[in-house]
Amino acid sequence: MSQNLFEKSILKDMEYFFSEDDLSRNHSYISQLPDELVSCSLKIKDDMILSGLPYFVAAFNYLGAQLDWNIFKEYEGKQFSKSDLSQINFTLPFSLALTGERIALNLLQRSSSIATFTNKFATLAAKRGIKILDTRKTTPGLRGLEKYSVKQGGGFNHRLGQSDVWMVKDNHKSFFGGVKQAVEYFRNMNGFYTPIEVEIHDIDELKIAFDLGVNHLMLDNFTPEQIKEAISLKKNGVTYEASGGINLSSLESYLIEGLDAISVGSITYGAPSVDLSLKYQRD
Structure with a gap:
């Protein structure tokens, strides 16, 4: 998968998804978010097929992050067990982690839910x-x-x-x-x-x-x-x-x-x- 092409193909989707948070009307909030790096852990807390990581990564990169797809690609489509307590670790500026978290997680959760349910059938x-x-x-x-x-x-x-x-x-x-x-x-x-x-x-x-x-x-x-x-x-x-x-x-x-x-x-x-x-x- 070419992650760069994927992100370009869903650019309008990301514009729509982030427009729901209406960040453009609060410039002072955006400008004051700290940019220090934070250690992030995506925690997998159910039995599932993890799906939607390209959307998850694209959400943060849409905001200006430079997440490396190579960190994530081996996990896409993989079966996980709740008991494994699995997590994927990466770093982001705090401002981007905070701003993109909910949309990135919403997309990932929706995709993983559908993939997991489909797989049962x-x-x-x-x-x-x-x-x-x-x-x-x-x-x-x-x-x-x-x-x-x-x-x-x-x-x-x-x-x-x-x-x-x-x-x-x-x-x-x-x-x-x-x-x-x-x-x-x-x-x-x-x-x-x-x-x-x-x-x-x-x-x-x-x-x-x-x-x-x-x-x-x-x-x-x-x-x-x-x-x-x-x-x-x-x-x-x-x-x-x-x-x-x-x-x-x-x-x-x-x-x-x-x-x-x-x-x-x-x-x-x-x-x-x-x-x-x-x-x-x-x-």
Whole structure:
């Protein structure tokens, strides 16, 4: 990973994140913060996959620090145990440590929480060769971070935006008058390299999608028994994705041979928080 390129790519994000603290309206506060170096310890206080260190480093460097990515890179994506009492040590000017601490920790905690939760799903699904996908149910302003975190946890990104894949959903079918009409609408957009995925709600719709030559099918709110029936009809070159309220407690029943992927919105919007802290003291 080129840390310099990464930091440049999220420069506007950092501007937005720090604008929430509105530091520009209190110049006297900023000017009077001491610049003496402090010894910092990032403490890992939970079982977790540590994710988001590029954002953590970029937050401080946005303020003018010169943190060396080489200090951190070996820890990114690593599994930690609470009992290890692990920590990452580095130094910063007190002014930058104090100013950047909360935003840096917020980003790191959010990313680590998602990566850790995703990994629970991905580890189970991988045993059956099934991929765990995220959705667009992300926090406004944090999609880049959250999608990155899913991959750090062993999951896969579904769509970064609406136009990555033309997704024919139930509202499209309702508006245009059915699967056939909705698929034709998107095909008429002439997106030569843009694939189409159809959200399927029953076996009859599945058969219509096959007749239309659609290769990517989301089996939405199908029961495990319905998925097995759909798999019995599956054609070569077709991808099946299951979706709809699948959680950790129900996941095992959906790990069915012939299913390619399971999309889980809760890995981004419902990830339980992990515990991290940043402590520092004067050298």
